[in-house]
Amino acid sequence: MSIFTVASRYAKSLIDLAQEQNSLEAVKQDIEAVIVVLKSNSQLLAVLKNPIISGDKKNQVLNALFNGKISPVIVSFFTILVNKGRAAILLDIAQEFVREYNEVKGIVHATVTSAAPLSEANQTALQKQIAAEIKAEVVLKNIVNPTLIGGFVVRVGDRQVDASIAGKLNKLEKHFVNQGV
Template identity: 70%
Template sequence: MSIFTVASRYAKSLLELAREQGNVDVVKTDIDQLIAVLKSNSDLLRVLKNPIISVDKKQNILTSLFEGKINPLILSFFGILVRKGRANILLEIAQEFVREYNEVKGIVKASVVSATALSEQNLQALASKIAQEINAQVVLTNTVDTSLIGGFVVRVGDRQIDASIAGKLNKLEKYFVSQAV
């Protein structure tokens, strides 16, 4: 069974349990915290993925790191994962939980790559426009790529809108090349 399939099943189980207990948003916040800790601490990830390190040791590490800081539901969920030998995919399960949560809440992630950093006002306006177009809540991230020269490229799911100068120059070049033949 693929890692994605396993992660998806565990994430759906956690989401369903959180729904039953009426604390989906609290669990989501705690899962975001877990993801941040795992991504910033490669040593912790290596420990969790190491099959030589005992289940008890992994459980003790997770308990000492998160006890009193996250919802007890999640801490017991970690315990189940560790006992089932799934600590090695804890990050993938957490990321899949966030994806499932976003799907349930109607949240769509989008990115905008621009030649210069966009102001908060411009980001909000663009997010609002995208939200109107797709009829969903949008979480928009901005990255800078100076090779675009000017303009921006927006990605929402599998759709992309290229309004960059570099993109327009590439289209123009392709047009001239096709006309020269």
């Protein structure tokens, strides 16, 4: 079974549990905090992935880091993961939880790449326009790429709209090449 499939099943289980306990928002915040800790500590990830280190040691490390700082439900969930031999994919499960949370809540992540940073007003207007188009809540991230010259490129999932000057110049060049000019 693939890591993605296993991570997805555990994440779905945690979402179901959090929904039963009416604590989905709190669990999501705690999981995001866990992701930050895991991503910023390569030694912790190495310990969790090391098959030589016992499950008891891994549980001690996780309890020392998170007990009292995040929901006891999540700490218990981590204990179950370690006991089932899934400590190595803890980060994958946490990231999948956030992805599935966004799906449950109808939140879509989009990126807008522009030649210069967008103003807050432009970002808000674009965010509202995308949300109206796809009928979902949108979290918009602005990436600056000066090679675009001007304009922007919006990516939502697997869809992309290229309204950049560089993109238009490339289309024009292809048109001339195809016309034999």
